[in-house]
Amino acid sequence: MRPNRLRQKLDAGLPSLGTHILSTWPTLVELIGAAGGHYDYVEFTAEYAPFSLHDLDNLGRALELAGIGGMIKVEQGEYTHQAMRAIGSGFQSVLFADVRTVADAKACVAAVRAETPGNRRGFGLTGVGMRRDVGTNREGGSPAYVQALDDAVVVLMIEKREAVEDLDAILSVPGIDMVQFGGSDYSMSIGQTGNRAHPDVRKAELKTIETALKKGIQPRIEIQEPDQAAPYLEMGVKHFCVGWDVGILSSYWRTRGATMTDLLAAAPKPKSKARKPKPAPDLYR
16 A cells, blocks of 8 residues: 555644645656655546546545545545545545534545454444555455555535534544535625625634644645735744646736737838839730
């Protein structure tokens, strides 16, 4: 079984860095892995992207080739199926969206951990499968397989009003490793759609980070640029996920396109040369 790089960082108390992709093109994973060794994992934000089970397998192969970990963000209603198939493809961390209740949190942990007594990190419902993570048939049902499921990193999105209100109880569920506050969804859930700077949204984010740290659960922060990390670092946050492939491309095309448009508009116009009239044809020759 492949070592879980993010789990190793968490257990050692070390910081971690990830980045997001919505594309299922495996070459992007290889490029991230070749980017100087800065990234510990790639988050495939499957909640927003079209994908097939074959795509998950191909991403799993690319993650192994690149030597980095993989996290998948799964949507509500698909916790068990998508988490199980992603882990089977080679992902080692799962980010669960739209958690609202203690029951939701328990379902998230159970979707990842093995169904066996004695799990250190929470009750599980995952059985044995003949998938990529076990070499199809080489390590299925082995102690190493159970250990790998126990080491899988469980991350919860705290992005709903109900979750923030019952945060202490939710984060008391055994087996939760990290949390991620979602300002966009939270602002919508309190009737302040799009207003991520609203005082109540800021207050909820602060509560999420502080409560998680008190319980020994690591908060993870999503940022677009490194200069946005400073206030979180001061709070004791050590885990960040920076940039989205779609955001990077959109920004590049927008800014470079605008620059080229301005250059083309300001370019000197070529002077037109007067053309000599052609002599009339001699019709009698």
